[in-house]
Amino acid sequence: MDLKAYVRECALRAREAATRMAVLGPGTRERALLAMATAIGDCAGQIREANAKDVDAGRAAGLPTAMIDRLTLTNTRIKGMRRAVAEIAAQPDLVGEIEHLVRRPSGIEVGKMRVPIGVIGIIYEARPNVTADAAALCVKTGNACILRGGREAINSNVILARVLAEAATSAGLPGHAIQLIEVIDRETVIHLAQAEGLVDLIVARGGESLIRAVVEAARVPVMKHYKGVCHTYVDASADLAMAEAVCLNAKVQRPGVCNAMETLLVHRDVADQFLPPMFEKYRAAGVELRGCERVRAIDPTVKPATEDDWYAEYLDLILAVRIVDAIGEAIEHIRKYGSAHTDAIVTKDVTAARRFVREVDSSSVMVNASTRLSDGGEYGLGAEIGISTDKLHARGPVGAAELTTYKWVVYGEGTIRE
Amino acid sequence: MDLKAYVRECALRAREAATRMAVLGPGTRERALLAMATAIGDCAGQIREANAKDVDAGRAAGLPTAMIDRLTLTNTRIKGMRRAVAEIAAQPDLVGEIEHLVRRPSGIEVGKMRVPIGVIGIIYEARPNVTADAAALCVKTGNACILRGGREAINSNVILARVLAEAATSAGLPGHAIQLIEVIDRETVIHLAQAEGLVDLIVARGGESLIRAVVEAARVPVMKHYKGVCHTYVDASADLAMAEAVCLNAKVQRPGVCNAMETLLVHRDVADQFLPPMFEKYRAAGVELRGCERVRAIDPTVKPATEDDWYAEYLDLILAVRIVDAIGEAIEHIRKYGSAHTDAIVTKDVTAARRFVREVDSSSVMVNASTRLSDGGEYGLGAEIGISTDKLHARGPVGAAELTTYKWVVYGEGTIRE
Numbered sequence: 001m002d003l004k005a006y007v008r009e010c011a012l013r014a015r016e017a018a019t020r021m022a023v024l025g026p027g028t029r030e031r032a033l034l035a036m037a038t039a040i041g042d043c044a045g046q047i048r049e050a051n052a053k054d055v056d057a058g059r060a061a062g063l064p065t066a067m068i069d070r071l072t073l074t075n076t077r078i079k080g081m082r083r084a085v086a087e088i089a090a091q092p093d094l095v096g097e098i099e100h101l102v103r104r105p106s107g108i109e110v111g112k113m114r115v116p117i118g119v120i121g122i123i124y125e126a127r128p129n130v131t132a133d134a135a136a137l138c139v140k141t142g143n144a145c146i147l148r149g150g151r152e153a154i155n156s157n158v159i160l161a162r163v164l165a166e167a168a169t170s171a172g173l174p175g176h177a178i179q180l181i182e183v184i185d186r187e188t189v190i191h192l193a194q195a196e197g198l199v200d201l202i203v204a205r206g207g208e209s210l211i212r213a214v215v216e217a218a219r220v221p222v223m224k225h226y227k228g229v230c231h232t233y234v235d236a237s238a239d240l241a242m243a244e245a246v247c248l249n250a251k252v253q254r255p256g257v258c259n260a261m262e263t264l265l266v267h268r269d270v271a272d273q274f275l276p277p278m279f280e281k282y283r284a285a286g287v288e289l290r291g292c293e294r295v296r297a298i299d300p301t302v303k304p305a306t307e308d309d310w311y312a313e314y315l316d317l318i319l320a321v322r323i324v325d326a327i328g329e330a331i332e333h334i335r336k337y338g339s340a341h342t343d344a345i346v347t348k349d350v351t352a353a354r355r356f357v358r359e360v361d362s363s364s365v366m367v368n369a370s371t372r373l374s375d376g377g378e379y380g381l382g383a384e385i386g387i388s389t390d391k392l393h394a395r396g397p398v399g400a401a402e403l404t405t406y407k408w409v410v411y412g413e414g415t416i417r418e
Numbered sequence: 419m420d421l422k423a424y425v426r427e428c429a430l431r432a433r434e435a436a437t438r439m440a441v442l443g444p445g446t447r448e449r450a451l452l453a454m455a456t457a458i459g460d461c462a463g464q465i466r467e468a469n470a471k472d473v474d475a476g477r478a479a480g481l482p483t484a485m486i487d488r489l490t491l492t493n494t495r496i497k498g499m500r501r502a503v504a505e506i507a508a509q510p511d512l513v514g515e516i517e518h519l520v521r522r523p524s525g526i527e528v529g530k531m532r533v534p535i536g537v538i539g540i541i542y543e544a545r546p547n548v549t550a551d552a553a554a555l556c557v558k559t560g561n562a563c564i565l566r567g568g569r570e571a572i573n574s575n576v577i578l579a580r581v582l583a584e585a586a587t588s589a590g591l592p593g594h595a596i597q598l599i600e601v602i603d604r605e606t607v608i609h610l611a612q613a614e615g616l617v618d619l620i621v622a623r624g625g626e627s628l629i630r631a632v633v634e635a636a637r638v639p640v641m642k643h644y645k646g647v648c649h650t651y652v653d654a655s656a657d658l659a660m661a662e663a664v665c666l667n668a669k670v671q672r673p674g675v676c677n678a679m680e681t682l683l684v685h686r687d688v689a690d691q692f693l694p695p696m697f698e699k700y701r702a703a704g705v706e707l708r709g710c711e712r713v714r715a716i717d718p719t720v721k722p723a724t725e726d727d728w729y730a731e732y733l734d735l736i737l738a739v740r741i742v743d744a745i746g747e748a749i750e751h752i753r754k755y756g757s758a759h760t761d762a763i764v765t766k767d768v769t770a771a772r773r774f775v776r777e778v779d780s781s782s783v784m785v786n787a788s789t790r791l792s793d794g795g796e797y798g799l800g801a802e803i804g805i806s807t808d809k810l811h812a813r814g815p816v817g818a819a820e821l822t823t824y825k826w827v828v829y830g831e832g833t834i835r836e
Binding site: 019104216249250353373406410 | 441535672775780826835
């Protein structure tokens with residue numbers, strides 16, 4: 001099979017669909033989303049059947065339990081998927097909104113109109129619910145999407161994409177507004193990322209090696225999420241009870257996700273008082289601790305942390321702990337080892353808070369809050385398709401607004417340039 | 419010389435400067451800009467001397483007159499450069515602004531803070547005033563810049579970059595906030611575009627082949643300007659006197675720039691009435707006309723347009739003219755042949771205007787206005803560093819705001835995720 005031609009055909013159909021999508025009103029998009037939600041419910045049986053094949057194949061291939069869990073679609077999860085699509089339908093429609101129309105000395109009125117990006121390729125891994133979320137967010141924003149999920153979920157994704165695409169078309173969307181690349185080969189991802197002029201954006205989620213391969217080959221912009229090495233810094237002036245609550249939540253509330261804390265930094269002035277009871281809480285929650293030498297001087301049962309620990313995204317009940325001499329050292333540590341995802345300070349001192357916010361260059365910077373709050377839903381963006389660790393276009397949670405761009409609209413009355 | 423190591427050293431110094439720049443207040447940046455403006459005036463003699471070498475070398479190399487003109491720095495142009503930098507100093511400061519701080523149900527307050535992008539590489543060609551504009555816009559926005567101008571202007575650029583960098587440093591900016599790559603070799607551009615982790619953005623202006631080479635090799639985002647094939651469509655309902663004024667201005671007011679009109683599309687119902695007097699005006703202004711067969715049926719002295727003419731960015735007193743049967747055909751023509759830069763409709767019909775604005779996906783879409791108004795200054799953005807024909811992050815004029823990004827800031831009171 002000529003994979004380049006296969007991907008190109010797919011991208012050409014998407015381009016055509018995008019052109020027609022851009023002309024639709026919000027009513028049609030909303031009807032399509034509601035039809036998609038209904039179809040997920042109506043086809044739950046088929047979806048579960050296809051998913052069972054993936055789960056069986058995954059078990060046979062010896063996939064880890066956590067991955068099997070992510071892959072599995074129960075009735076409850078199918079209902080959740082349906083509800084998520086219906087919620088996206090209910091979000092405000094952004095396309096066509098003009099942000100700020102101003103009258104200029106020449107006599108023109110000029111403003112920025114929010115418009116679809118065009119064709120968006122979305123690369124992701126095991127969870128089949130991403131298929132529904134991604135398709136729905138793209139329909140919401142008037143984009144055509146080309147989905148490329150992981151090998152493990154291929155049967156689930158094929159049926160889901162078909163159900164969603166059929167529902168969308170029957171509700172008035174152009175054909176091929178939602179497509180799935182059914183050939184799972186790294187080559188298809190590369191071709192997709194090189195389809196300059198046909199694909200406008202790649203959203204890449206998943207393993208770092210896959211994302212790096214995409215970025216290296218890409219000729220179209222890639223919005224990506226490398227990793228979340230999130231820090232909490234407990235300042236000398238922190239309310240220690242507050243710090244304990246925030247640091248416990250940031251580590252243990254859901255350790256397997258990107259906004260969970262991986263490294264705890266503590267000011268030396270409060271380390272003696274703060275760490276022993278904090279460690280007790282962590283141990284009660286099953287957290288393994290790895291510390292610098294000064295931490296181990298306070299608690300010798302803590303394992304020594306290596307240089308690798310400071311870079312680690314554990315996604316697990318493991319925490320690296322370091323004592324620092326000053327806020328500047330904490331900021332320097334975050335700059336060196338962090339991934340510019342989400343970093344927090346706990347402090348009562350307004351000057352320290354201001355400095356931390358100013359100097360830490362991460363997609364989310366927090367004062368007296370748990371890094372776990374770094375999330376599109378928590379920020380009020382509605383559904384999100386991921387968290388961008390890039391700096392341009394979208395930073396942090398990627399919701400509907402981040403899947404749009406703008407064009408300048410200018411109204412004159414025969415206005416010319418003098 | 420190891421060009422990769424040379425560029426990498428330069429990028430490392432810029433990265434360090436960017437970290438220190440991000441911490442500076444607006445006062446320091448403003449002082450630096452005023453010092454830079456003053457220094458341009460104080461060093462005018464040195465600048466003219468270096469420029470004379472470039473001009474002589476250009477003449478000896480047989481550069482076209484238009485390029486020699488763009489290259490030449492007269493006293494008036496040096497004053498203009500100085501004024502441009504002072505004007506950038508006077509623009510409002512955007513860095514640190516929080517756009518929209520909202521309180522969320524969890525108790526956090528969350529908003530987007532405008533922050534510098536970091537290290538910006540700027541690739542451009544003959545005009546040495548871009549050196550001053552680019553450096554000033556980067557200082558304004560708290561970014562460190564690495565400038566890479568064209569071979570033709572190398573002597574002018576070396577002295578300008580030195581004068582600007584020294585003034586900036588003496589006014590309190592970190593060293594290396596403004597750097598120029600002095601080795602002119604396409605390889606340096608490629609290394610710059612591959613410096614992932616050190617360079618955050620490349621702004622590419624100049625020849626299409628250079629830009630394509632950058633995009634192909636790049637691992638960092640590239641903001642680019644391919645070309646401006648701008649259209650004006652004169653609708654059946656147009657006020658023909660208005661159409662004449664707008665179309666004349668769009669073509670002849672300054673034909674050598676990217677927002678000048680290259681193709682005129684006319685509805686068949688008004689072609690007989692509109693074109694003959696319009697052609698008279700064009701000929702009086704020295705415009706060469708190339709038309710479709712239907713245009714030539716009206717005026718056989720018009721040269722036949724080839725398929726290439728519809729794609730052409732003449733940047734000259736040449737105009738392609740086509741008669742279309744309907745607005746849909748005009749939109750289709752623009753989609754096929756245009757460059758998504760700036761396209762205009764002249765019409766009295768509000769439905770036609772709305773349709774054109776909705777369906778034409780260009781960085782600027784205009785109603786009853788000259789494409790020449792597509793400009794950062796005209797839109798009220800202040801100084802611009804170019805016009806982006808990309809869709810993401812920045813579209814259309816790239817001013818100070820487009821050289822910034824945002825981070826989310828979150829304030830809690832010990833807030834955790836439930």
